[in-house]
Amino acid sequence: MCGIVGYLGNKDSLPIILNGLKRLEYRGYDSAGIAVYNGSVINACKSKGKISKLERKIEKRKKMSGGIALGHTRWATHGEPNDINAHPQFSNSKKLCLVHNGIIENAIELSELVTNYGYTMSSETDSEVFVHLLDYELKNQPKNRSHLDAFCRVISQLNGSWAIAAIVSGLEGILISRNGAPLVIGRGSDNISVSSDVLPFYGACSEVAYIAD
């Protein structure tokens, strides 16, 4: 268990994501993190321990505001619970990040691949390989291809289980995929949201889509 919440809309996303994460607390977790994209930079904050600790850490920092955001509660499977291994995991360029629940079973092979591509792994997680592969695919695809094309090519390289949500600098959207881990899409009058379950949608989304693997 553990959770993902994402928001794309015209309200300030930070309080929405924090409230969403609190509603997913029942699922259990050992660390939590948030990324907010303000149209030019993706700002993030991560912390081992409770969401209240993450909240205090965010308050001490510069304000994180923006209309696209991801939140994550982690239950560590690869690497100990600490601030570095907490999600979001970032590309070396800091221009893309992702949150992941589940286990990428071929992470060792994929981490060798991304190291050969020239990327530096900074966490012990299985999840981080995804963000480097996505960076690589985005940089090496023909100009007429979309972010979704690159995202799908990375998904096709994965074995295991995942709910994944990624944000990319320059993209007004959230890329998502699930396989063996829950992920639900919600839509309200002013937002499209994504979550591990519907609890974060109450009061904000009037429609829900349960997506298949």
Ligand code: GLU
């Ligand atoms: N396998 C990932 C990690 O250890 C995600 C764990 C989770 O499901 O929260 O970071």
